[in-house]
Amino acid sequence: MRLMMIPRALTGALLLAPLGAMAAVEQYPLQVTVEAVVPSPTGLQISPVGDWAGRVQSMRWNLATERLDPIRQQLDMKSGLGAIVAYLSSEALLTSAGNQIGLTVTVAGQELGVGAAAAAEVASATEAAASKRAAVEILAAAPAVGGYAQGNYQGNVFMMFESGTP
Secondary structure (H helix, E strand, O other), rough: HHHHHHHHHHHHHHHHHHHHHHHOOOOOOOOOOOOOOOOOOOOOOOEEEEOOOOOOOOOOOOOOOOEOOOOOEEEEEEEOOOOOEEOOOOOOOEOOEEEEOOOOEEEEEEEEEHHHHHHHHEEEHHHHHHHHEEEEEEOOOOOOOOOOOOOOEEEOOOOOOOOOOO
16 A cells, blocks of 8 residues: 555656646836936926926816816926016917917916017016916907807917026
8 A cells, every 4th residue: 555655646746746847937027217307406497386288288168158268377486597587489379270369378477478578577586596386377368359269279388488697
């Protein structure tokens, strides 16, 4: 009987051996590209609060007022170079099939004009040195007569911020 037990023990060991040999390690490589910019502590820094600046901002149609609701966001500003001024690089418009809707852009309550000559101060030197959070608002102009023309409108708002001695 002892002889019969040995083959059974060996048989059990032999049956389990292939299972261990068949176990595989699975791997999945993952690469993450990381970048960081550390600005000069005395330079100009403009940072949108949240990730709204690179994403399409929708002006929603308000059924009750029959107008486009404004876009309201925030940004942080800081500069050790002096006051911060802002202006639009080009006229802010929404367009659709030849129709246009003018946009008014304000930063820190200051309406931005087109071009450096129309720059508005959005943070004093003291505010800029300490860092300032400012409201950004983009409003659609009211139509002159007859309401807005129906359409799918698109446009870009190009803001420029400057600080330092010209």
